[in-house]
Amino acid sequence: MPDPSHHDRVTNTSGAVGSVGDGERKHVVIVGASLAGLRSAEALRAHGFVGRLTIVGDEGSAPYDRPPLSKQYLSGAWGEEKLWLRARGFDELNLDLQLNVRAESLDVASLALSTSTGDIAFDGLVIATGARPRRLPEPLDHGDHAVVRTKAHSDELRDKLRDGAKVVVIGAGFIGAEVAATARCRGCEVTILEAAPLPLERQLGPDMAGVCAGLHERNGVTLHTGVTIVATTAKSVTLADGRSFAADVVVVGVGVQPNIEWLQGSGLTLGNGIECDETCRAAPSIVAVGDVACWPNARYDERARVEHWTNAAEMAEHGAATLLADLNGTPEAALSYMPVPYFWSDQYATKIQFLGRVGGFDEVRVVAGAADSGKLLALYRRGDRVVGALGLSMPRHVMAYRRLLLENASWREALASVPVAKAPGA
Amino acid sequence: MRVYVDESICQGHTLCAMAAPELFDLREDDGHAYVSVTEFTAELMAAGRRAASTCPEQAIVVED
Ligand SMILES: Cc1cc2nc3c(=O)[nH]c(=O)nc-3n(C[C@H](O)[C@H](O)[C@H](O)COP(=O)(O)OP(=O)(O)OC[C@H]3O[C@@H](n4cnc5c(N)ncnc54)[C@H](O)[C@@H]3O)c2cc1C
Ligand code: SF4
Numbered sequence A: 001m002p003d004p005s006h007h008d009r010v011t012n013t014s015g016a017v018g019s020v021g022d023g024e025r026k027h028v029v030i031v032g033a034s035l036a037g038l039r040s041a042e043a044l045r046a047h048g049f050v051g052r053l054t055i056v057g058d059e060g061s062a063p064y065d066r067p068p069l070s071k072q073y074l075s076g077a078w079g080e081e082k083l084w085l086r087a088r089g090f091d092e093l094n095l096d097l098q099l100n101v102r103a104e105s106l107d108v109a110s111l112a113l114s115t116s117t118g119d120i121a122f123d124g125l126v127i128a129t130g131a132r133p134r135r136l137p138e139p140l141d142h143g144d145h146a147v148v149r150t151k152a153h154s155d156e157l158r159d160k161l162r163d164g165a166k167v168v169v170i171g172a173g174f175i176g177a178e179v180a181a182t183a184r185c186r187g188c189e190v191t192i193l194e195a196a197p198l199p200l201e202r203q204l205g206p207d208m209a210g211v212c213a214g215l216h217e218r219n220g221v222t223l224h225t226g227v228t229i230v231a232t233t234a235k236s237v238t239l240a241d242g243r244s245f246a247a248d249v250v251v252v253g254v255g256v257q258p259n260i261e262w263l264q265g266s267g268l269t270l271g272n273g274i275e276c277d278e279t280c281r282a283a284p285s286i287v288a289v290g291d292v293a294c295w296p297n298a299r300y301d302e303r304a305r306v307e308h309w310t311n312a313a314e315m316a317e318h319g320a321a322t323l324l325a326d327l328n329g330t331p332e333a334a335l336s337y338m339p340v341p342y343f344w345s346d347q348y349a350t351k352i353q354f355l356g357r358v359g360g361f362d363e364v365r366v367v368a369g370a371a372d373s374g375k376l377l378a379l380y381r382r383g384d385r386v387v388g389a390l391g392l393s394m395p396r397h398v399m400a401y402r403r404l405l406l407e408n409a410s411w412r413e414a415l416a417s418v419p420v421a422k423a424p425g426a
Numbered sequence B: 001m002r003v004y005v006d007e008s009i010c011q012g013h014t015l016c017a018m019a020a021p022e023l024f025d026l027r028e029d030d031g032h033a034y035v036s037v038t039e040f041t042a043e044l045m046a047a048g049r050r051a052a053s054t055c056p057e058q059a060i061v062v063e064d
Helices: A035-046 A151-160 A174-185 A206-218 A309-327 A395-400 A402-406 A411-416 B015-019 B042-054
Strands: A027-031 A052-056 A096-098 A103-107 A112-115 A118-121 A124-127 A131-133 A166-170 A189-193 A222-224 A229-233 A236-239 A244-246 A249-252 A256-258 A273-275 A281-283 A286-288 A293-297 A302-305 A342-347 A350-356 A363-370 A375-382 A385-392 B002-005 B024-026 B033-035 B060-063
Touching: A027 A035, A035 A052, A035 A309, A124 A309, A151 A249, A166 A174, A174 A189, A174 A206, A174 A249, A174 A342, A206 A222, A206 A375, A206 A385, A286 A309, A293 A309, A309 A342, A309 B042, A350 A395, A350 A402, A375 A411, A385 A395, A385 A402, A385 A411, A395 A402, A395 B024, B002 B033, B002 B042, B015 B024, B015 B042, B042 B060
Parallel strands: A027 A052, A027 A124, A052 A096, A124 A286, A166 A189, A166 A249, A189 A222, A273 A293
Antiparallel strands: A103 A112, A112 A118, A131 A256, A229 A236, A236 A244, A281 A286, A293 A302, A342 A350, A350 A385, A363 A375, A375 A385, B002 B060, B024 B033
């Protein structure tokens, strides 16, 4: 763990977090003006931080929400007014929101940040630079292939998803699957090409991954798995077995990579994202949160970087508390961040929800509903514990397992609380 | 003082019910949330505000 000792001189005499004995105001800078960055600012204020707050973000618009970019916003069902993460504005947060400004480098030793518009000194730093779409390897990468990460991407793609358009989606992960579903709903002819034998197998296990893959066929989208792509153009994809797919638009959804290049040489440990301790701390008075951060989740005894909405929001709150502990000279007061991860994905009319640890289980059991009914609840077991709950369009039931997962409940207890036994409406 | 869910906005992510199970319940069919209490104590209002910040759709309305 990084040595927090250089903060020993900071005393908190007034009781107000962020002020020091002589009344000097502390300055916290947040890099990344999206979900995790904004939630960090909100949490810092909610926890009583009264010092200066600056958010630096390289996008041109106020913080907006990404999940609709492959769903309701891409389909056209929602306008941009539904994207804003803080529709009521920023006044009450009393912060300096610097958009279109890029953080270019960081020096941990001197607590200094360089940006595209100048240097900024800080007392505390939150890094929330998220992730960006991975591209296909050279020479398959093509500038005209669409990806979906930003509002501009979604706007551009929507124009191409016209009724009858041919769409080829490379990658059947969550975002690829959602784009395929949305394109289908807009009347496109959609083909998905996936390198793995079964998409989402690592995340959901073979049986449940099979059920999710089946959603595509049931909704009139062709899914080819186990494919090897050997050539692409702006409007075609060719496979190793000679098959070729023509498209009006090729969409690439092959995962994301953390935005950490700007931190080379900063003194932070970079690996699979920014490597943090169990409290979200990357260095004394520097925390990293959201898609960019990797931390050891003590609940599962493993290091992970989690690329989901709820984690970005929850980790931001946790990181804010850790940062304030450091700024107050009480770094030992920072607590371990050990969430039960959660994600959802909306595909066609199905709401997929997963609560718990992804991967590393011994058994999956369907405890309610059935694959062919479109509604299903499955529990995941590891040893004698329940470690996950997957729901297809059974939201109320999935959530009922959250408490059990938080309590590391036994498999027996989980099976005993299967919801079918509950009276209707209970 | 009350907290309610704007049903035209709610997408059934169920995060509110995770954040404040004492305040929200979910509909069986689509997971859309509703407020399950009628008396709003200060604690429930605080829970409502916390839940409002976890709702991805900003569907939770808190009226002080
Ligand atoms: C299309 C799409 C659909 C999704 N759907 C779901 C879903 O259904 N369920 C779910 O759980 N999750 C979903 N997610 C994931 C979820 O949106 C992310 O987990 C979340 O956005 C992470 O927030 P973040 O703030 O950590 O990172 P990001 O949202 O990536 O934000 C990082 C910000 O930092 C900026 N930045 C990067 N580098 C710099 C720099 N050097 N200087 C200044 N600014 C910088 C970036 O431009 C960006 O604005 C989806 C994501 C996408 C793209
Ligand atoms: S968190 Fe928001 S969108 Fe989700 S169920 Fe609750 S109110 Fe609805």
